[in-house]
Amino acid sequence: MEGPIIVTDVNNTPQPDETDDRSVPEASADPDVTFDSVGEAFAAFTDGPDAVDETAPPQYGVGPFSIREAALGGAWVIAFIVSFFPIYSVGSSSVWTAGIDWVLTIGVPTVAVFLLLLRRLSPQGIRRVGSLGIDQFASVAFTVSMVVWLGILWASFVSLAGQRLFYATWVVWVEFILMLAGVLLTVFAPLFPTIGDDFRYRPEVPAHRVARPARPIVARPQAPRPVHTAPAASAAPAAETAAPVGLSSADASPAADTTQIIPLDTVAAGVVVAGDEPVEQVEQQLDTQSAPAASQAFWALAPLERDVVDESGATIFTIGPTAWALVIEDRGDSFVVRHEDGRIGYLNDVSGVTRG
Incomplete structure (x- = not known):
């Protein structure tokens, strides 16, 4: 087989402390070990660390066997x-x-x-x-x-x-x-x-990575649920005597003789001509004026158990340090909190609350 065979940390050699005066080969500190043949790689996978307790008493057996x-x-x-x-x-x-x-x-x-x-x-x-x-x-x-x-x-x-x-x-x-x-x-x-x-007086050696204790499993943080806010109430309809789009109130007065009729297709296209000068598109102006400020929901964790009340001040439910609460609106000195069952209340004490 051509080319080296790379095996990562086969012996799981622990790194020595900085205060240890024993010299350690540079190869043991490198997690990637390169082998020139399949035999060397197989020996690395099946080999174990060398360690002998010199202070142990002699062990006698039957020939070379215990x-x-x-x-x-x-x-x-x-x-x-x-x-x-x-x-x-x-x-x-x-x-x-x-x-x-x-x-x-x-x-x-x-x-x-x-x-x-x-x-x-x-x-x-x-x-x-x-x-x-x-x-x-x-x-x-x-x-x-x-x-x-x-x-x-x-x-x-x-x-x-x-x-x-x-x-x-x-x-x-x-x-x-x-x-x-x-x-x-x-x-x-x-x-x-x-x-x-x-089995007595056997020296301690590092355990294989598969034989080591399992890592603890923690709960995966849940993504915040999407909050669908109700659309803002539409503005009251304008009076029938209001000025047409693109005309001032003075132009809409009956005494004005220079009132210009705006074609509907021109208004639908978003361009209104007043005299000889074009103005901004009507749709963009309406969207900018009527769009309410968006409030992004987030998760919050209270350090202590606190009450979430309704508009009259009565307690609806409580939140505490054991679970995250969904905040759908931040009002500065208070939060609008939504329960898992759909109930909505106000958290008036927001001191020390952790945002998720």
Whole structure:
């Protein structure tokens, strides 16, 4: 494969404090790490941090393996050999020939045991499976396998109660007991005095980003609801004796002889001619004069619980610091507040109110 492979912060190395005198390589401070091959990138994803507690007492075992690892390997060897025998009383099929049941019953525990052996025999080998350590992966593997074998036994008891036929052989019982032993040697191993030494005096290392505590979830702020204001009342109709558009009151008097009739199409076009000089468009003038000042609604949060009253001063509802209130009009010393059910009142005390 050509070109470098970039992996972002694969080891999640924490940044040291400014007071720390230990020298840190520049590559550890850079969140982007470049690899020259797929093998190096895969090793970075499956590798774990190196850390050894020098003050811990020596741990003795069986050769290069701890007592717990040796016992777990012995249980797996027996389970692997027994898995080739028939698991059902009808027929002669083993778990390897009964579909893909071998994946969870014996395949995943086999991978877990090989990873445990590889961790001891090859310290630079795979020490992590995704966000799980080798021991965590082994706990999951043997637990899942035990549950699957238990499911076969449960189905056999159900068949025995209904059809008087128990189709599970002795292989299922042996596999279930061995996988249960694997759960005791992985999940509950720290509770035992001897095999629990394998988990004591282990140094603390940064957790994988997937295994870290989840971030808190906060409520998304709601957008203010659109407020539809009623149109302003139209102006009273002009008197029938009012001057036509574009003419002054003096021109509209009966004594004036120079009154000019304005064609309707000219008025509709928005241009009115008074004498020889054009004036501004009539529609723009009317819109500018009759358009009321717009008041934009906003959200407000009162620091304390306060009453919203009607025009007579009676309390309609209250607002407080636990929820935002919708203000549809700001009158300076008071707010016009709208409730969720449509009620509208006045907030006279607006001191310390936070605008949203």
